[in-house]
Amino acid sequence: MLLAGLATFSLGCATGLPESEKVLTGTTAGTLAAANGMTSNGLATNGLATNGLATNGLATNGLATNGLATNGLSSASFSTWFNSNPAGYSDMVMKYVVACAYSEGQSLSYSDGVTTFTWYGRLGLAPGWASGSPATVSEQQLISACLAVHVNKFGAHVDISVRGQNALGTSIPVTTTESSTFSEREAAFFGNLFTGEGIYACNDRGTLTPSESSLRACGLSSQNSGTSIECPPIQHTGQCSTLCTFDKLKGYYTSCTLNRKSFLALTTRLKPSDIYKCGDGTCQISESCDSTKTLTGTAYNNCNADCGVCGL
Numbered sequence: 554m555l556l557a558g559l560a561t562f563s564l565g566c567a568t569g570l571p572e573s574e575k576v577l578t579g580t581t582a583g584t585l586a587a588a589n590g591m592t593s594n595g596l597a598t599n600g601l602a603t604n605g606l607a608t609n610g611l612a613t614n615g616l617a618t619n620g621l622a623t624n625g626l627s628s629a630s631f632s633t634w635f636n637s638n639p640a641g642y643s644d645m646v647m648k649y650v651v652a653c654a655y656s657e658g659q660s661l662s663y664s665d666g667v668t669t670f671t672w673y674g675r676l677g678l679a680p681g682w683a684s685g686s687p688a689t690v691s692e693q694q695l696i697s698a699c700l701a702v703h704v705n706k707f708g709a710h711v712d713i714s715v716r717g718q719n720a721l722g723t724s725i726p727v728t729t730t731e732s733s734t735f736s737e738r739e740a741a742f743f744g745n746l747f748t749g750e751g752i753y754a755c756n757d758r759g760t761l762t763p764s765e766s767s768l769r770a771c772g773l774s775s776q777n778s779g780t781s782i783e784c785p786p787i788q789h790t791g792q793c794s795t796l797c798t799f800d801k802l803k804g805y806y807t808s809c810t811l812n813r814k815s816f817l818a819l820t821t822r823l824k825p826s827d828i829y830k831c832g833d834g835t836c837q838i839s840e841s842c843d844s845t846k847t848l849t850g851t852a853y854n855n856c857n858a859d860c861g862v863c864g865l
Contacts, residue, residue: 676725
């Protein structure tokens with residue numbers, strides 16, 4: 554499915570969406586879906602802020618055991634969590650949680666006594682949880698991966714293609730056009746935010762060279778391992794081929810194993826044009842000026858060719 558990326562995690566901007574679809578990205582506003590939407594064909598637009606992963610409350614808001622339905626939202630633990638966060642934060646997190654868990658055409662509403670919030674389904678990864686049952690381990694892992702998929706450091710609008718399956722083993726539909734357009738391998742995401750087991754990303758291609766960059770810094774990175782410098786709390790784990798099981802027939806990673814623990818995974822693909830290189834003639838948002846002031850900087854974060862010398 555085509556999605557657009559999470560940012561600090563920040564949200565990407567899109568046009569033509571109703572006010573009810575707008576969300577916060579760190580300190581800015583953004584939207585959930587891309588121009589062509591987060592629909593059942595695998596296409597979507599990234600945008601959750603990184604703080605939505607770090608403190609999203611999945612372990613404490615009561616939804617894991619009470620279900621992601623009316624009964625779960627009516628619990629005291631959910632109400633306490635929802636109302637204790639900064640303005641807009643809980644709404645942002647729930648928009649992504651529901652978009653990941655519920656199927657397209659479904660929605661979930663909640664009133665805090667003043668405002669009624671309505672969140673819309675997209676991917677249908679957790680049908681049992683969405684129907685009001687406690688979240689299974691498989692559903693917890695897929696929702697966690699889905700939230701990480703949507704992170705975007707820059708708050709930029711980037712279409713991505715998401716490949717994988719829901720908790721029942723049904724693959725996310727991918728059209729032939731989507732498959733050919735989004736041919737650049739990016740990453741796989743896995744983990745469990747509900748249990749505090751962490752959230753992880755692995756590179757599905759070689760790490761970016763010093764001159765390369767991407768608006769999807771939280772997935773495809775020049776960093777090989779450790780807590781993401783650009784998108785904490787995501788942990789980079791190196792190459793997917795060393796950790797994950799790839800289904801050649803379906804074209805995505807089904808699971809990844811870290812420290813002897815196996816997690817269901819979601820795989821992402823990009824357009825080749827979304828990988829930038831210092832020297833391509835455009836100073837991209839992911840690039841910066843040459844702070845060495847030697848006029849020779851060729852790295853993405855010292856790109857003299859595209860961004861000039863800092864201070865000049």
